[in-house]
Amino acid sequence: MFVKLNKVNAVKPTNIKDPEYFHKVVDCQYACPAHTPVPEYIRLIAAGMYTEAYMINWESNVFPGILGRTCDRPCEPACRRGRVEEEPVAICRLKRVAADHKGEVRSLMPTIPKHKNGRKIALIGGGPAALTVARDLAPLGYTVDLYDDQKAGGGMMRSQIPAFRLPEAVLDEEVNYILDMGIHTHFNTYVSSLKSVLNKNYDAVFVGTGAPRGRDLPKLPGRWEDKAHVHIGIEFLASVAFEHTHKIGKKVLVLGGGNTAMDCCRTARRLGGESVKVVVRSPFETMKASPWEIQDAKREDIPILNNMPPKEFIVENGKLKGVIFEHVDAVYDEKGRRNLVPTGETTFLEADDVIIAIGQDNAFPWIERDLGIEFGDWDMPVVDRQSFQSTNPKVFFGGDAAFGPENVITAVAHGHQAAISIDLFLQGKHVKNERPSPMTNLVSQKMGIHEWRYDNDVVKDLRYAVPHAAKELTLQNRKVEVELGFDERLGFKEAQRCLNCDVQTVFNTSRCIECDACADICPTSCITFTENGEEEDLRHRLNAPSTDLSQDLYVSDVLPTKRVMIKDEDVCLHCGLCAERCPTAAWDMQQFLYNTAKAGL
Numbered sequence: 001m002f003v004k005l006n007k008v009n010a011v012k013p014t015n016i017k018d019p020e021y022f023h024k025v026v027d028c029q030y031a032c033p034a035h036t037p038v039p040e041y042i043r044l045i046a047a048g049m050y051t052e053a054y055m056i057n058w059e060s061n062v063f064p065g066i067l068g069r070t071c072d073r074p075c076e077p078a079c080r081r082g083r084v085e086e087e088p089v090a091i092c093r094l095k096r097v098a099a100d101h102k103g104e105v106r107s108l109m110p111t112i113p114k115h116k117n118g119r120k121i122a123l124i125g126g127g128p129a130a131l132t133v134a135r136d137l138a139p140l141g142y143t144v145d146l147y148d149d150q151k152a153g154g155g156m157m158r159s160q161i162p163a164f165r166l167p168e169a170v171l172d173e174e175v176n177y178i179l180d181m182g183i184h185t186h187f188n189t190y191v192s193s194l195k196s197v198l199n200k201n202y203d204a205v206f207v208g209t210g211a212p213r214g215r216d217l218p219k220l221p222g223r224w225e226d227k228a229h230v231h232i233g234i235e236f237l238a239s240v241a242f243e244h245t246h247k248i249g250k251k252v253l254v255l256g257g258g259n260t261a262m263d264c265c266r267t268a269r270r271l272g273g274e275s276v277k278v279v280v281r282s283p284f285e286t287m288k289a290s291p292w293e294i295q296d297a298k299r300e301d302i303p304i305l306n307n308m309p310p311k312e313f314i315v316e317n318g319k320l321k322g323v324i325f326e327h328v329d330a331v332y333d334e335k336g337r338r339n340l341v342p343t344g345e346t347t348f349l350e351a352d353d354v355i356i357a358i359g360q361d362n363a364f365p366w367i368e369r370d371l372g373i374e375f376g377d378w379d380m381p382v383v384d385r386q387s388f389q390s391t392n393p394k395v396f397f398g399g400d401a402a403f404g405p406e407n408v409i410t411a412v413a414h415g416h417q418a419a420i421s422i423d424l425f426l427q428g429k430h431v432k433n434e435r436p437s438p439m440t441n442l443v444s445q446k447m448g449i450h451e452w453r454y455d456n457d458v459v460k461d462l463r464y465a466v467p468h469a470a471k472e473l474t475l476q477n478r479k480v481e482v483e484l485g486f487d488e489r490l491g492f493k494e495a496q497r498c499l500n501c502d503v504q505t506v507f508n509t510s511r512c513i514e515c516d517a518c519a520d521i522c523p524t525s526c527i528t529f530t531e532n533g534e535e536e537d538l539r540h541r542l543n544a545p546s547t548d549l550s551q552d553l554y555v556s557d558v559l560p561t562k563r564v565m566i567k568d569e570d571v572c573l574h575c576g577l578c579a580e581r582c583p584t585a586a587w588d589m590q591q592f593l594y595n596t597a598k599a600g601l
Helices: 019-025 027-031 038-046 050-061 064-070 091-101 128-140 168-179 194-198 233-241 259-270 291-299 408-426 488-495 517-521 535-539 577-581
Strands: 120-124 143-147 184-186 204-207 230-232 251-255 275-279 310-316 319-332 338-350 353-356 395-397 439-444 446-448 503-507 527-530 553-555 564-568 587-595
Touching (some): 064 168, 120 128, 120 194, 194 204, 233 259, 251 319, 259 291
Parallel strands (some): 120 143, 143 184
Antiparallel strands (some): 319 338
């Protein structure tokens, strides 16, 4: 956020007027693909204002109740709490608190114009990306038609996330908030030709069909000798969700180490699997599944076996008996590249059923290749990463259909950005050069001399555990939700752990008398007064050396002593002690609000 190169190679003063500077300091919000204002809604939860907290979430991530149960939580590894030798704030579960305890919210949602603007949009796929586009464009007067081959909206949220993680009632509620905005739905409708959709004279088309094809092991010996008992993970989950599959064999092997594999093994337990094992080809520490998903599987007595790639399906007289696995060691070369080296040992594991959950691929057989849409690597459409526009200017992509499998919150972020592009495109504006800026402000939190609007006492505070329903109950019924969520008491306690990282330390050079009182009182030694210099040298001359290059240094203008104030944004706790201690009010605590732009704003 600053430029290093000037005549003396010194770091230039930080431009705090750049909206992205303080945005980056609010690490949780910055890490969230949809940039949800996390500290703002957590404060509202602590105040018992659940409806208001829900609506802040809804504006950004669209599905607070769904994501409060299923999000991949990119915000939590970024949480500043985790830098003081503690676990991060349970941001995802607090989102669910807002959803579970909210009041009536429909009246707070945008009013849909009775008179439309004359433009028609087609959405292909009813998942989170397409629904977000609908949520952003319908209030602007667009006529929106949604096509999906499922019986209801939600896409992969309905077909691939088990009900014990995401109850159908929660899914229906939040999907219907959008569909009830006057969206024309065409469910149970498979689009077999994009050309046929374009021929219906839509002004723009958004493709949000996900990554619908599960990867297989077609060349593994024995794969096709008992097809009825070898399942593809996402197809198995969809078959269960739509109640086509009700039971499975007693001995089940799940191949794969991602979240889909965790959902498959836990679903198999609920369908009658007595001995369910997950087998992963790579080391445990490189599994792609989220840590909490792995923990939940282990809590349900599901062992995970690692470094065992499958070698052969064993079928006798047309009936599956099990799988032979190799054993491998992970060996890394001098560049850190991993090779799985066979040890020569093999293991046979019995199985009545095998579920292959080793990844997903995109499939676009329904998109004709004469529509001006260019396809690149892996037969993926060429899509601009900022505008989400394809090489056919009327066709936009988002979610897994744009760049491959990701997650719900990323699909939502894609949907917001694609909606902006569609709106600009249909106004005849440039979809990249005329994008709206985020809305930001800085508001002082000072009420009087040494009096502040938030608690700045930073204490050791362990993360609170979320209650779970009894295993004896949940394993008997696949629709019983496992996590019970925080009640209001636990929600308040967990919300209190937030360090309010959006309350920024703002320095006024002209008021500073260089008494160094702020540096003396800082609990993390993140403030240093020193001579300027090159960044690499400067980072090692601070009171506490700054080693995290991903976060910036806050550098002041030159002070009377020719020194500058340097603050390491990475370890600042935003406690406000510098501002309380400062005798001249050179430090101020200012709340920073950052809202990403939406279509029409």
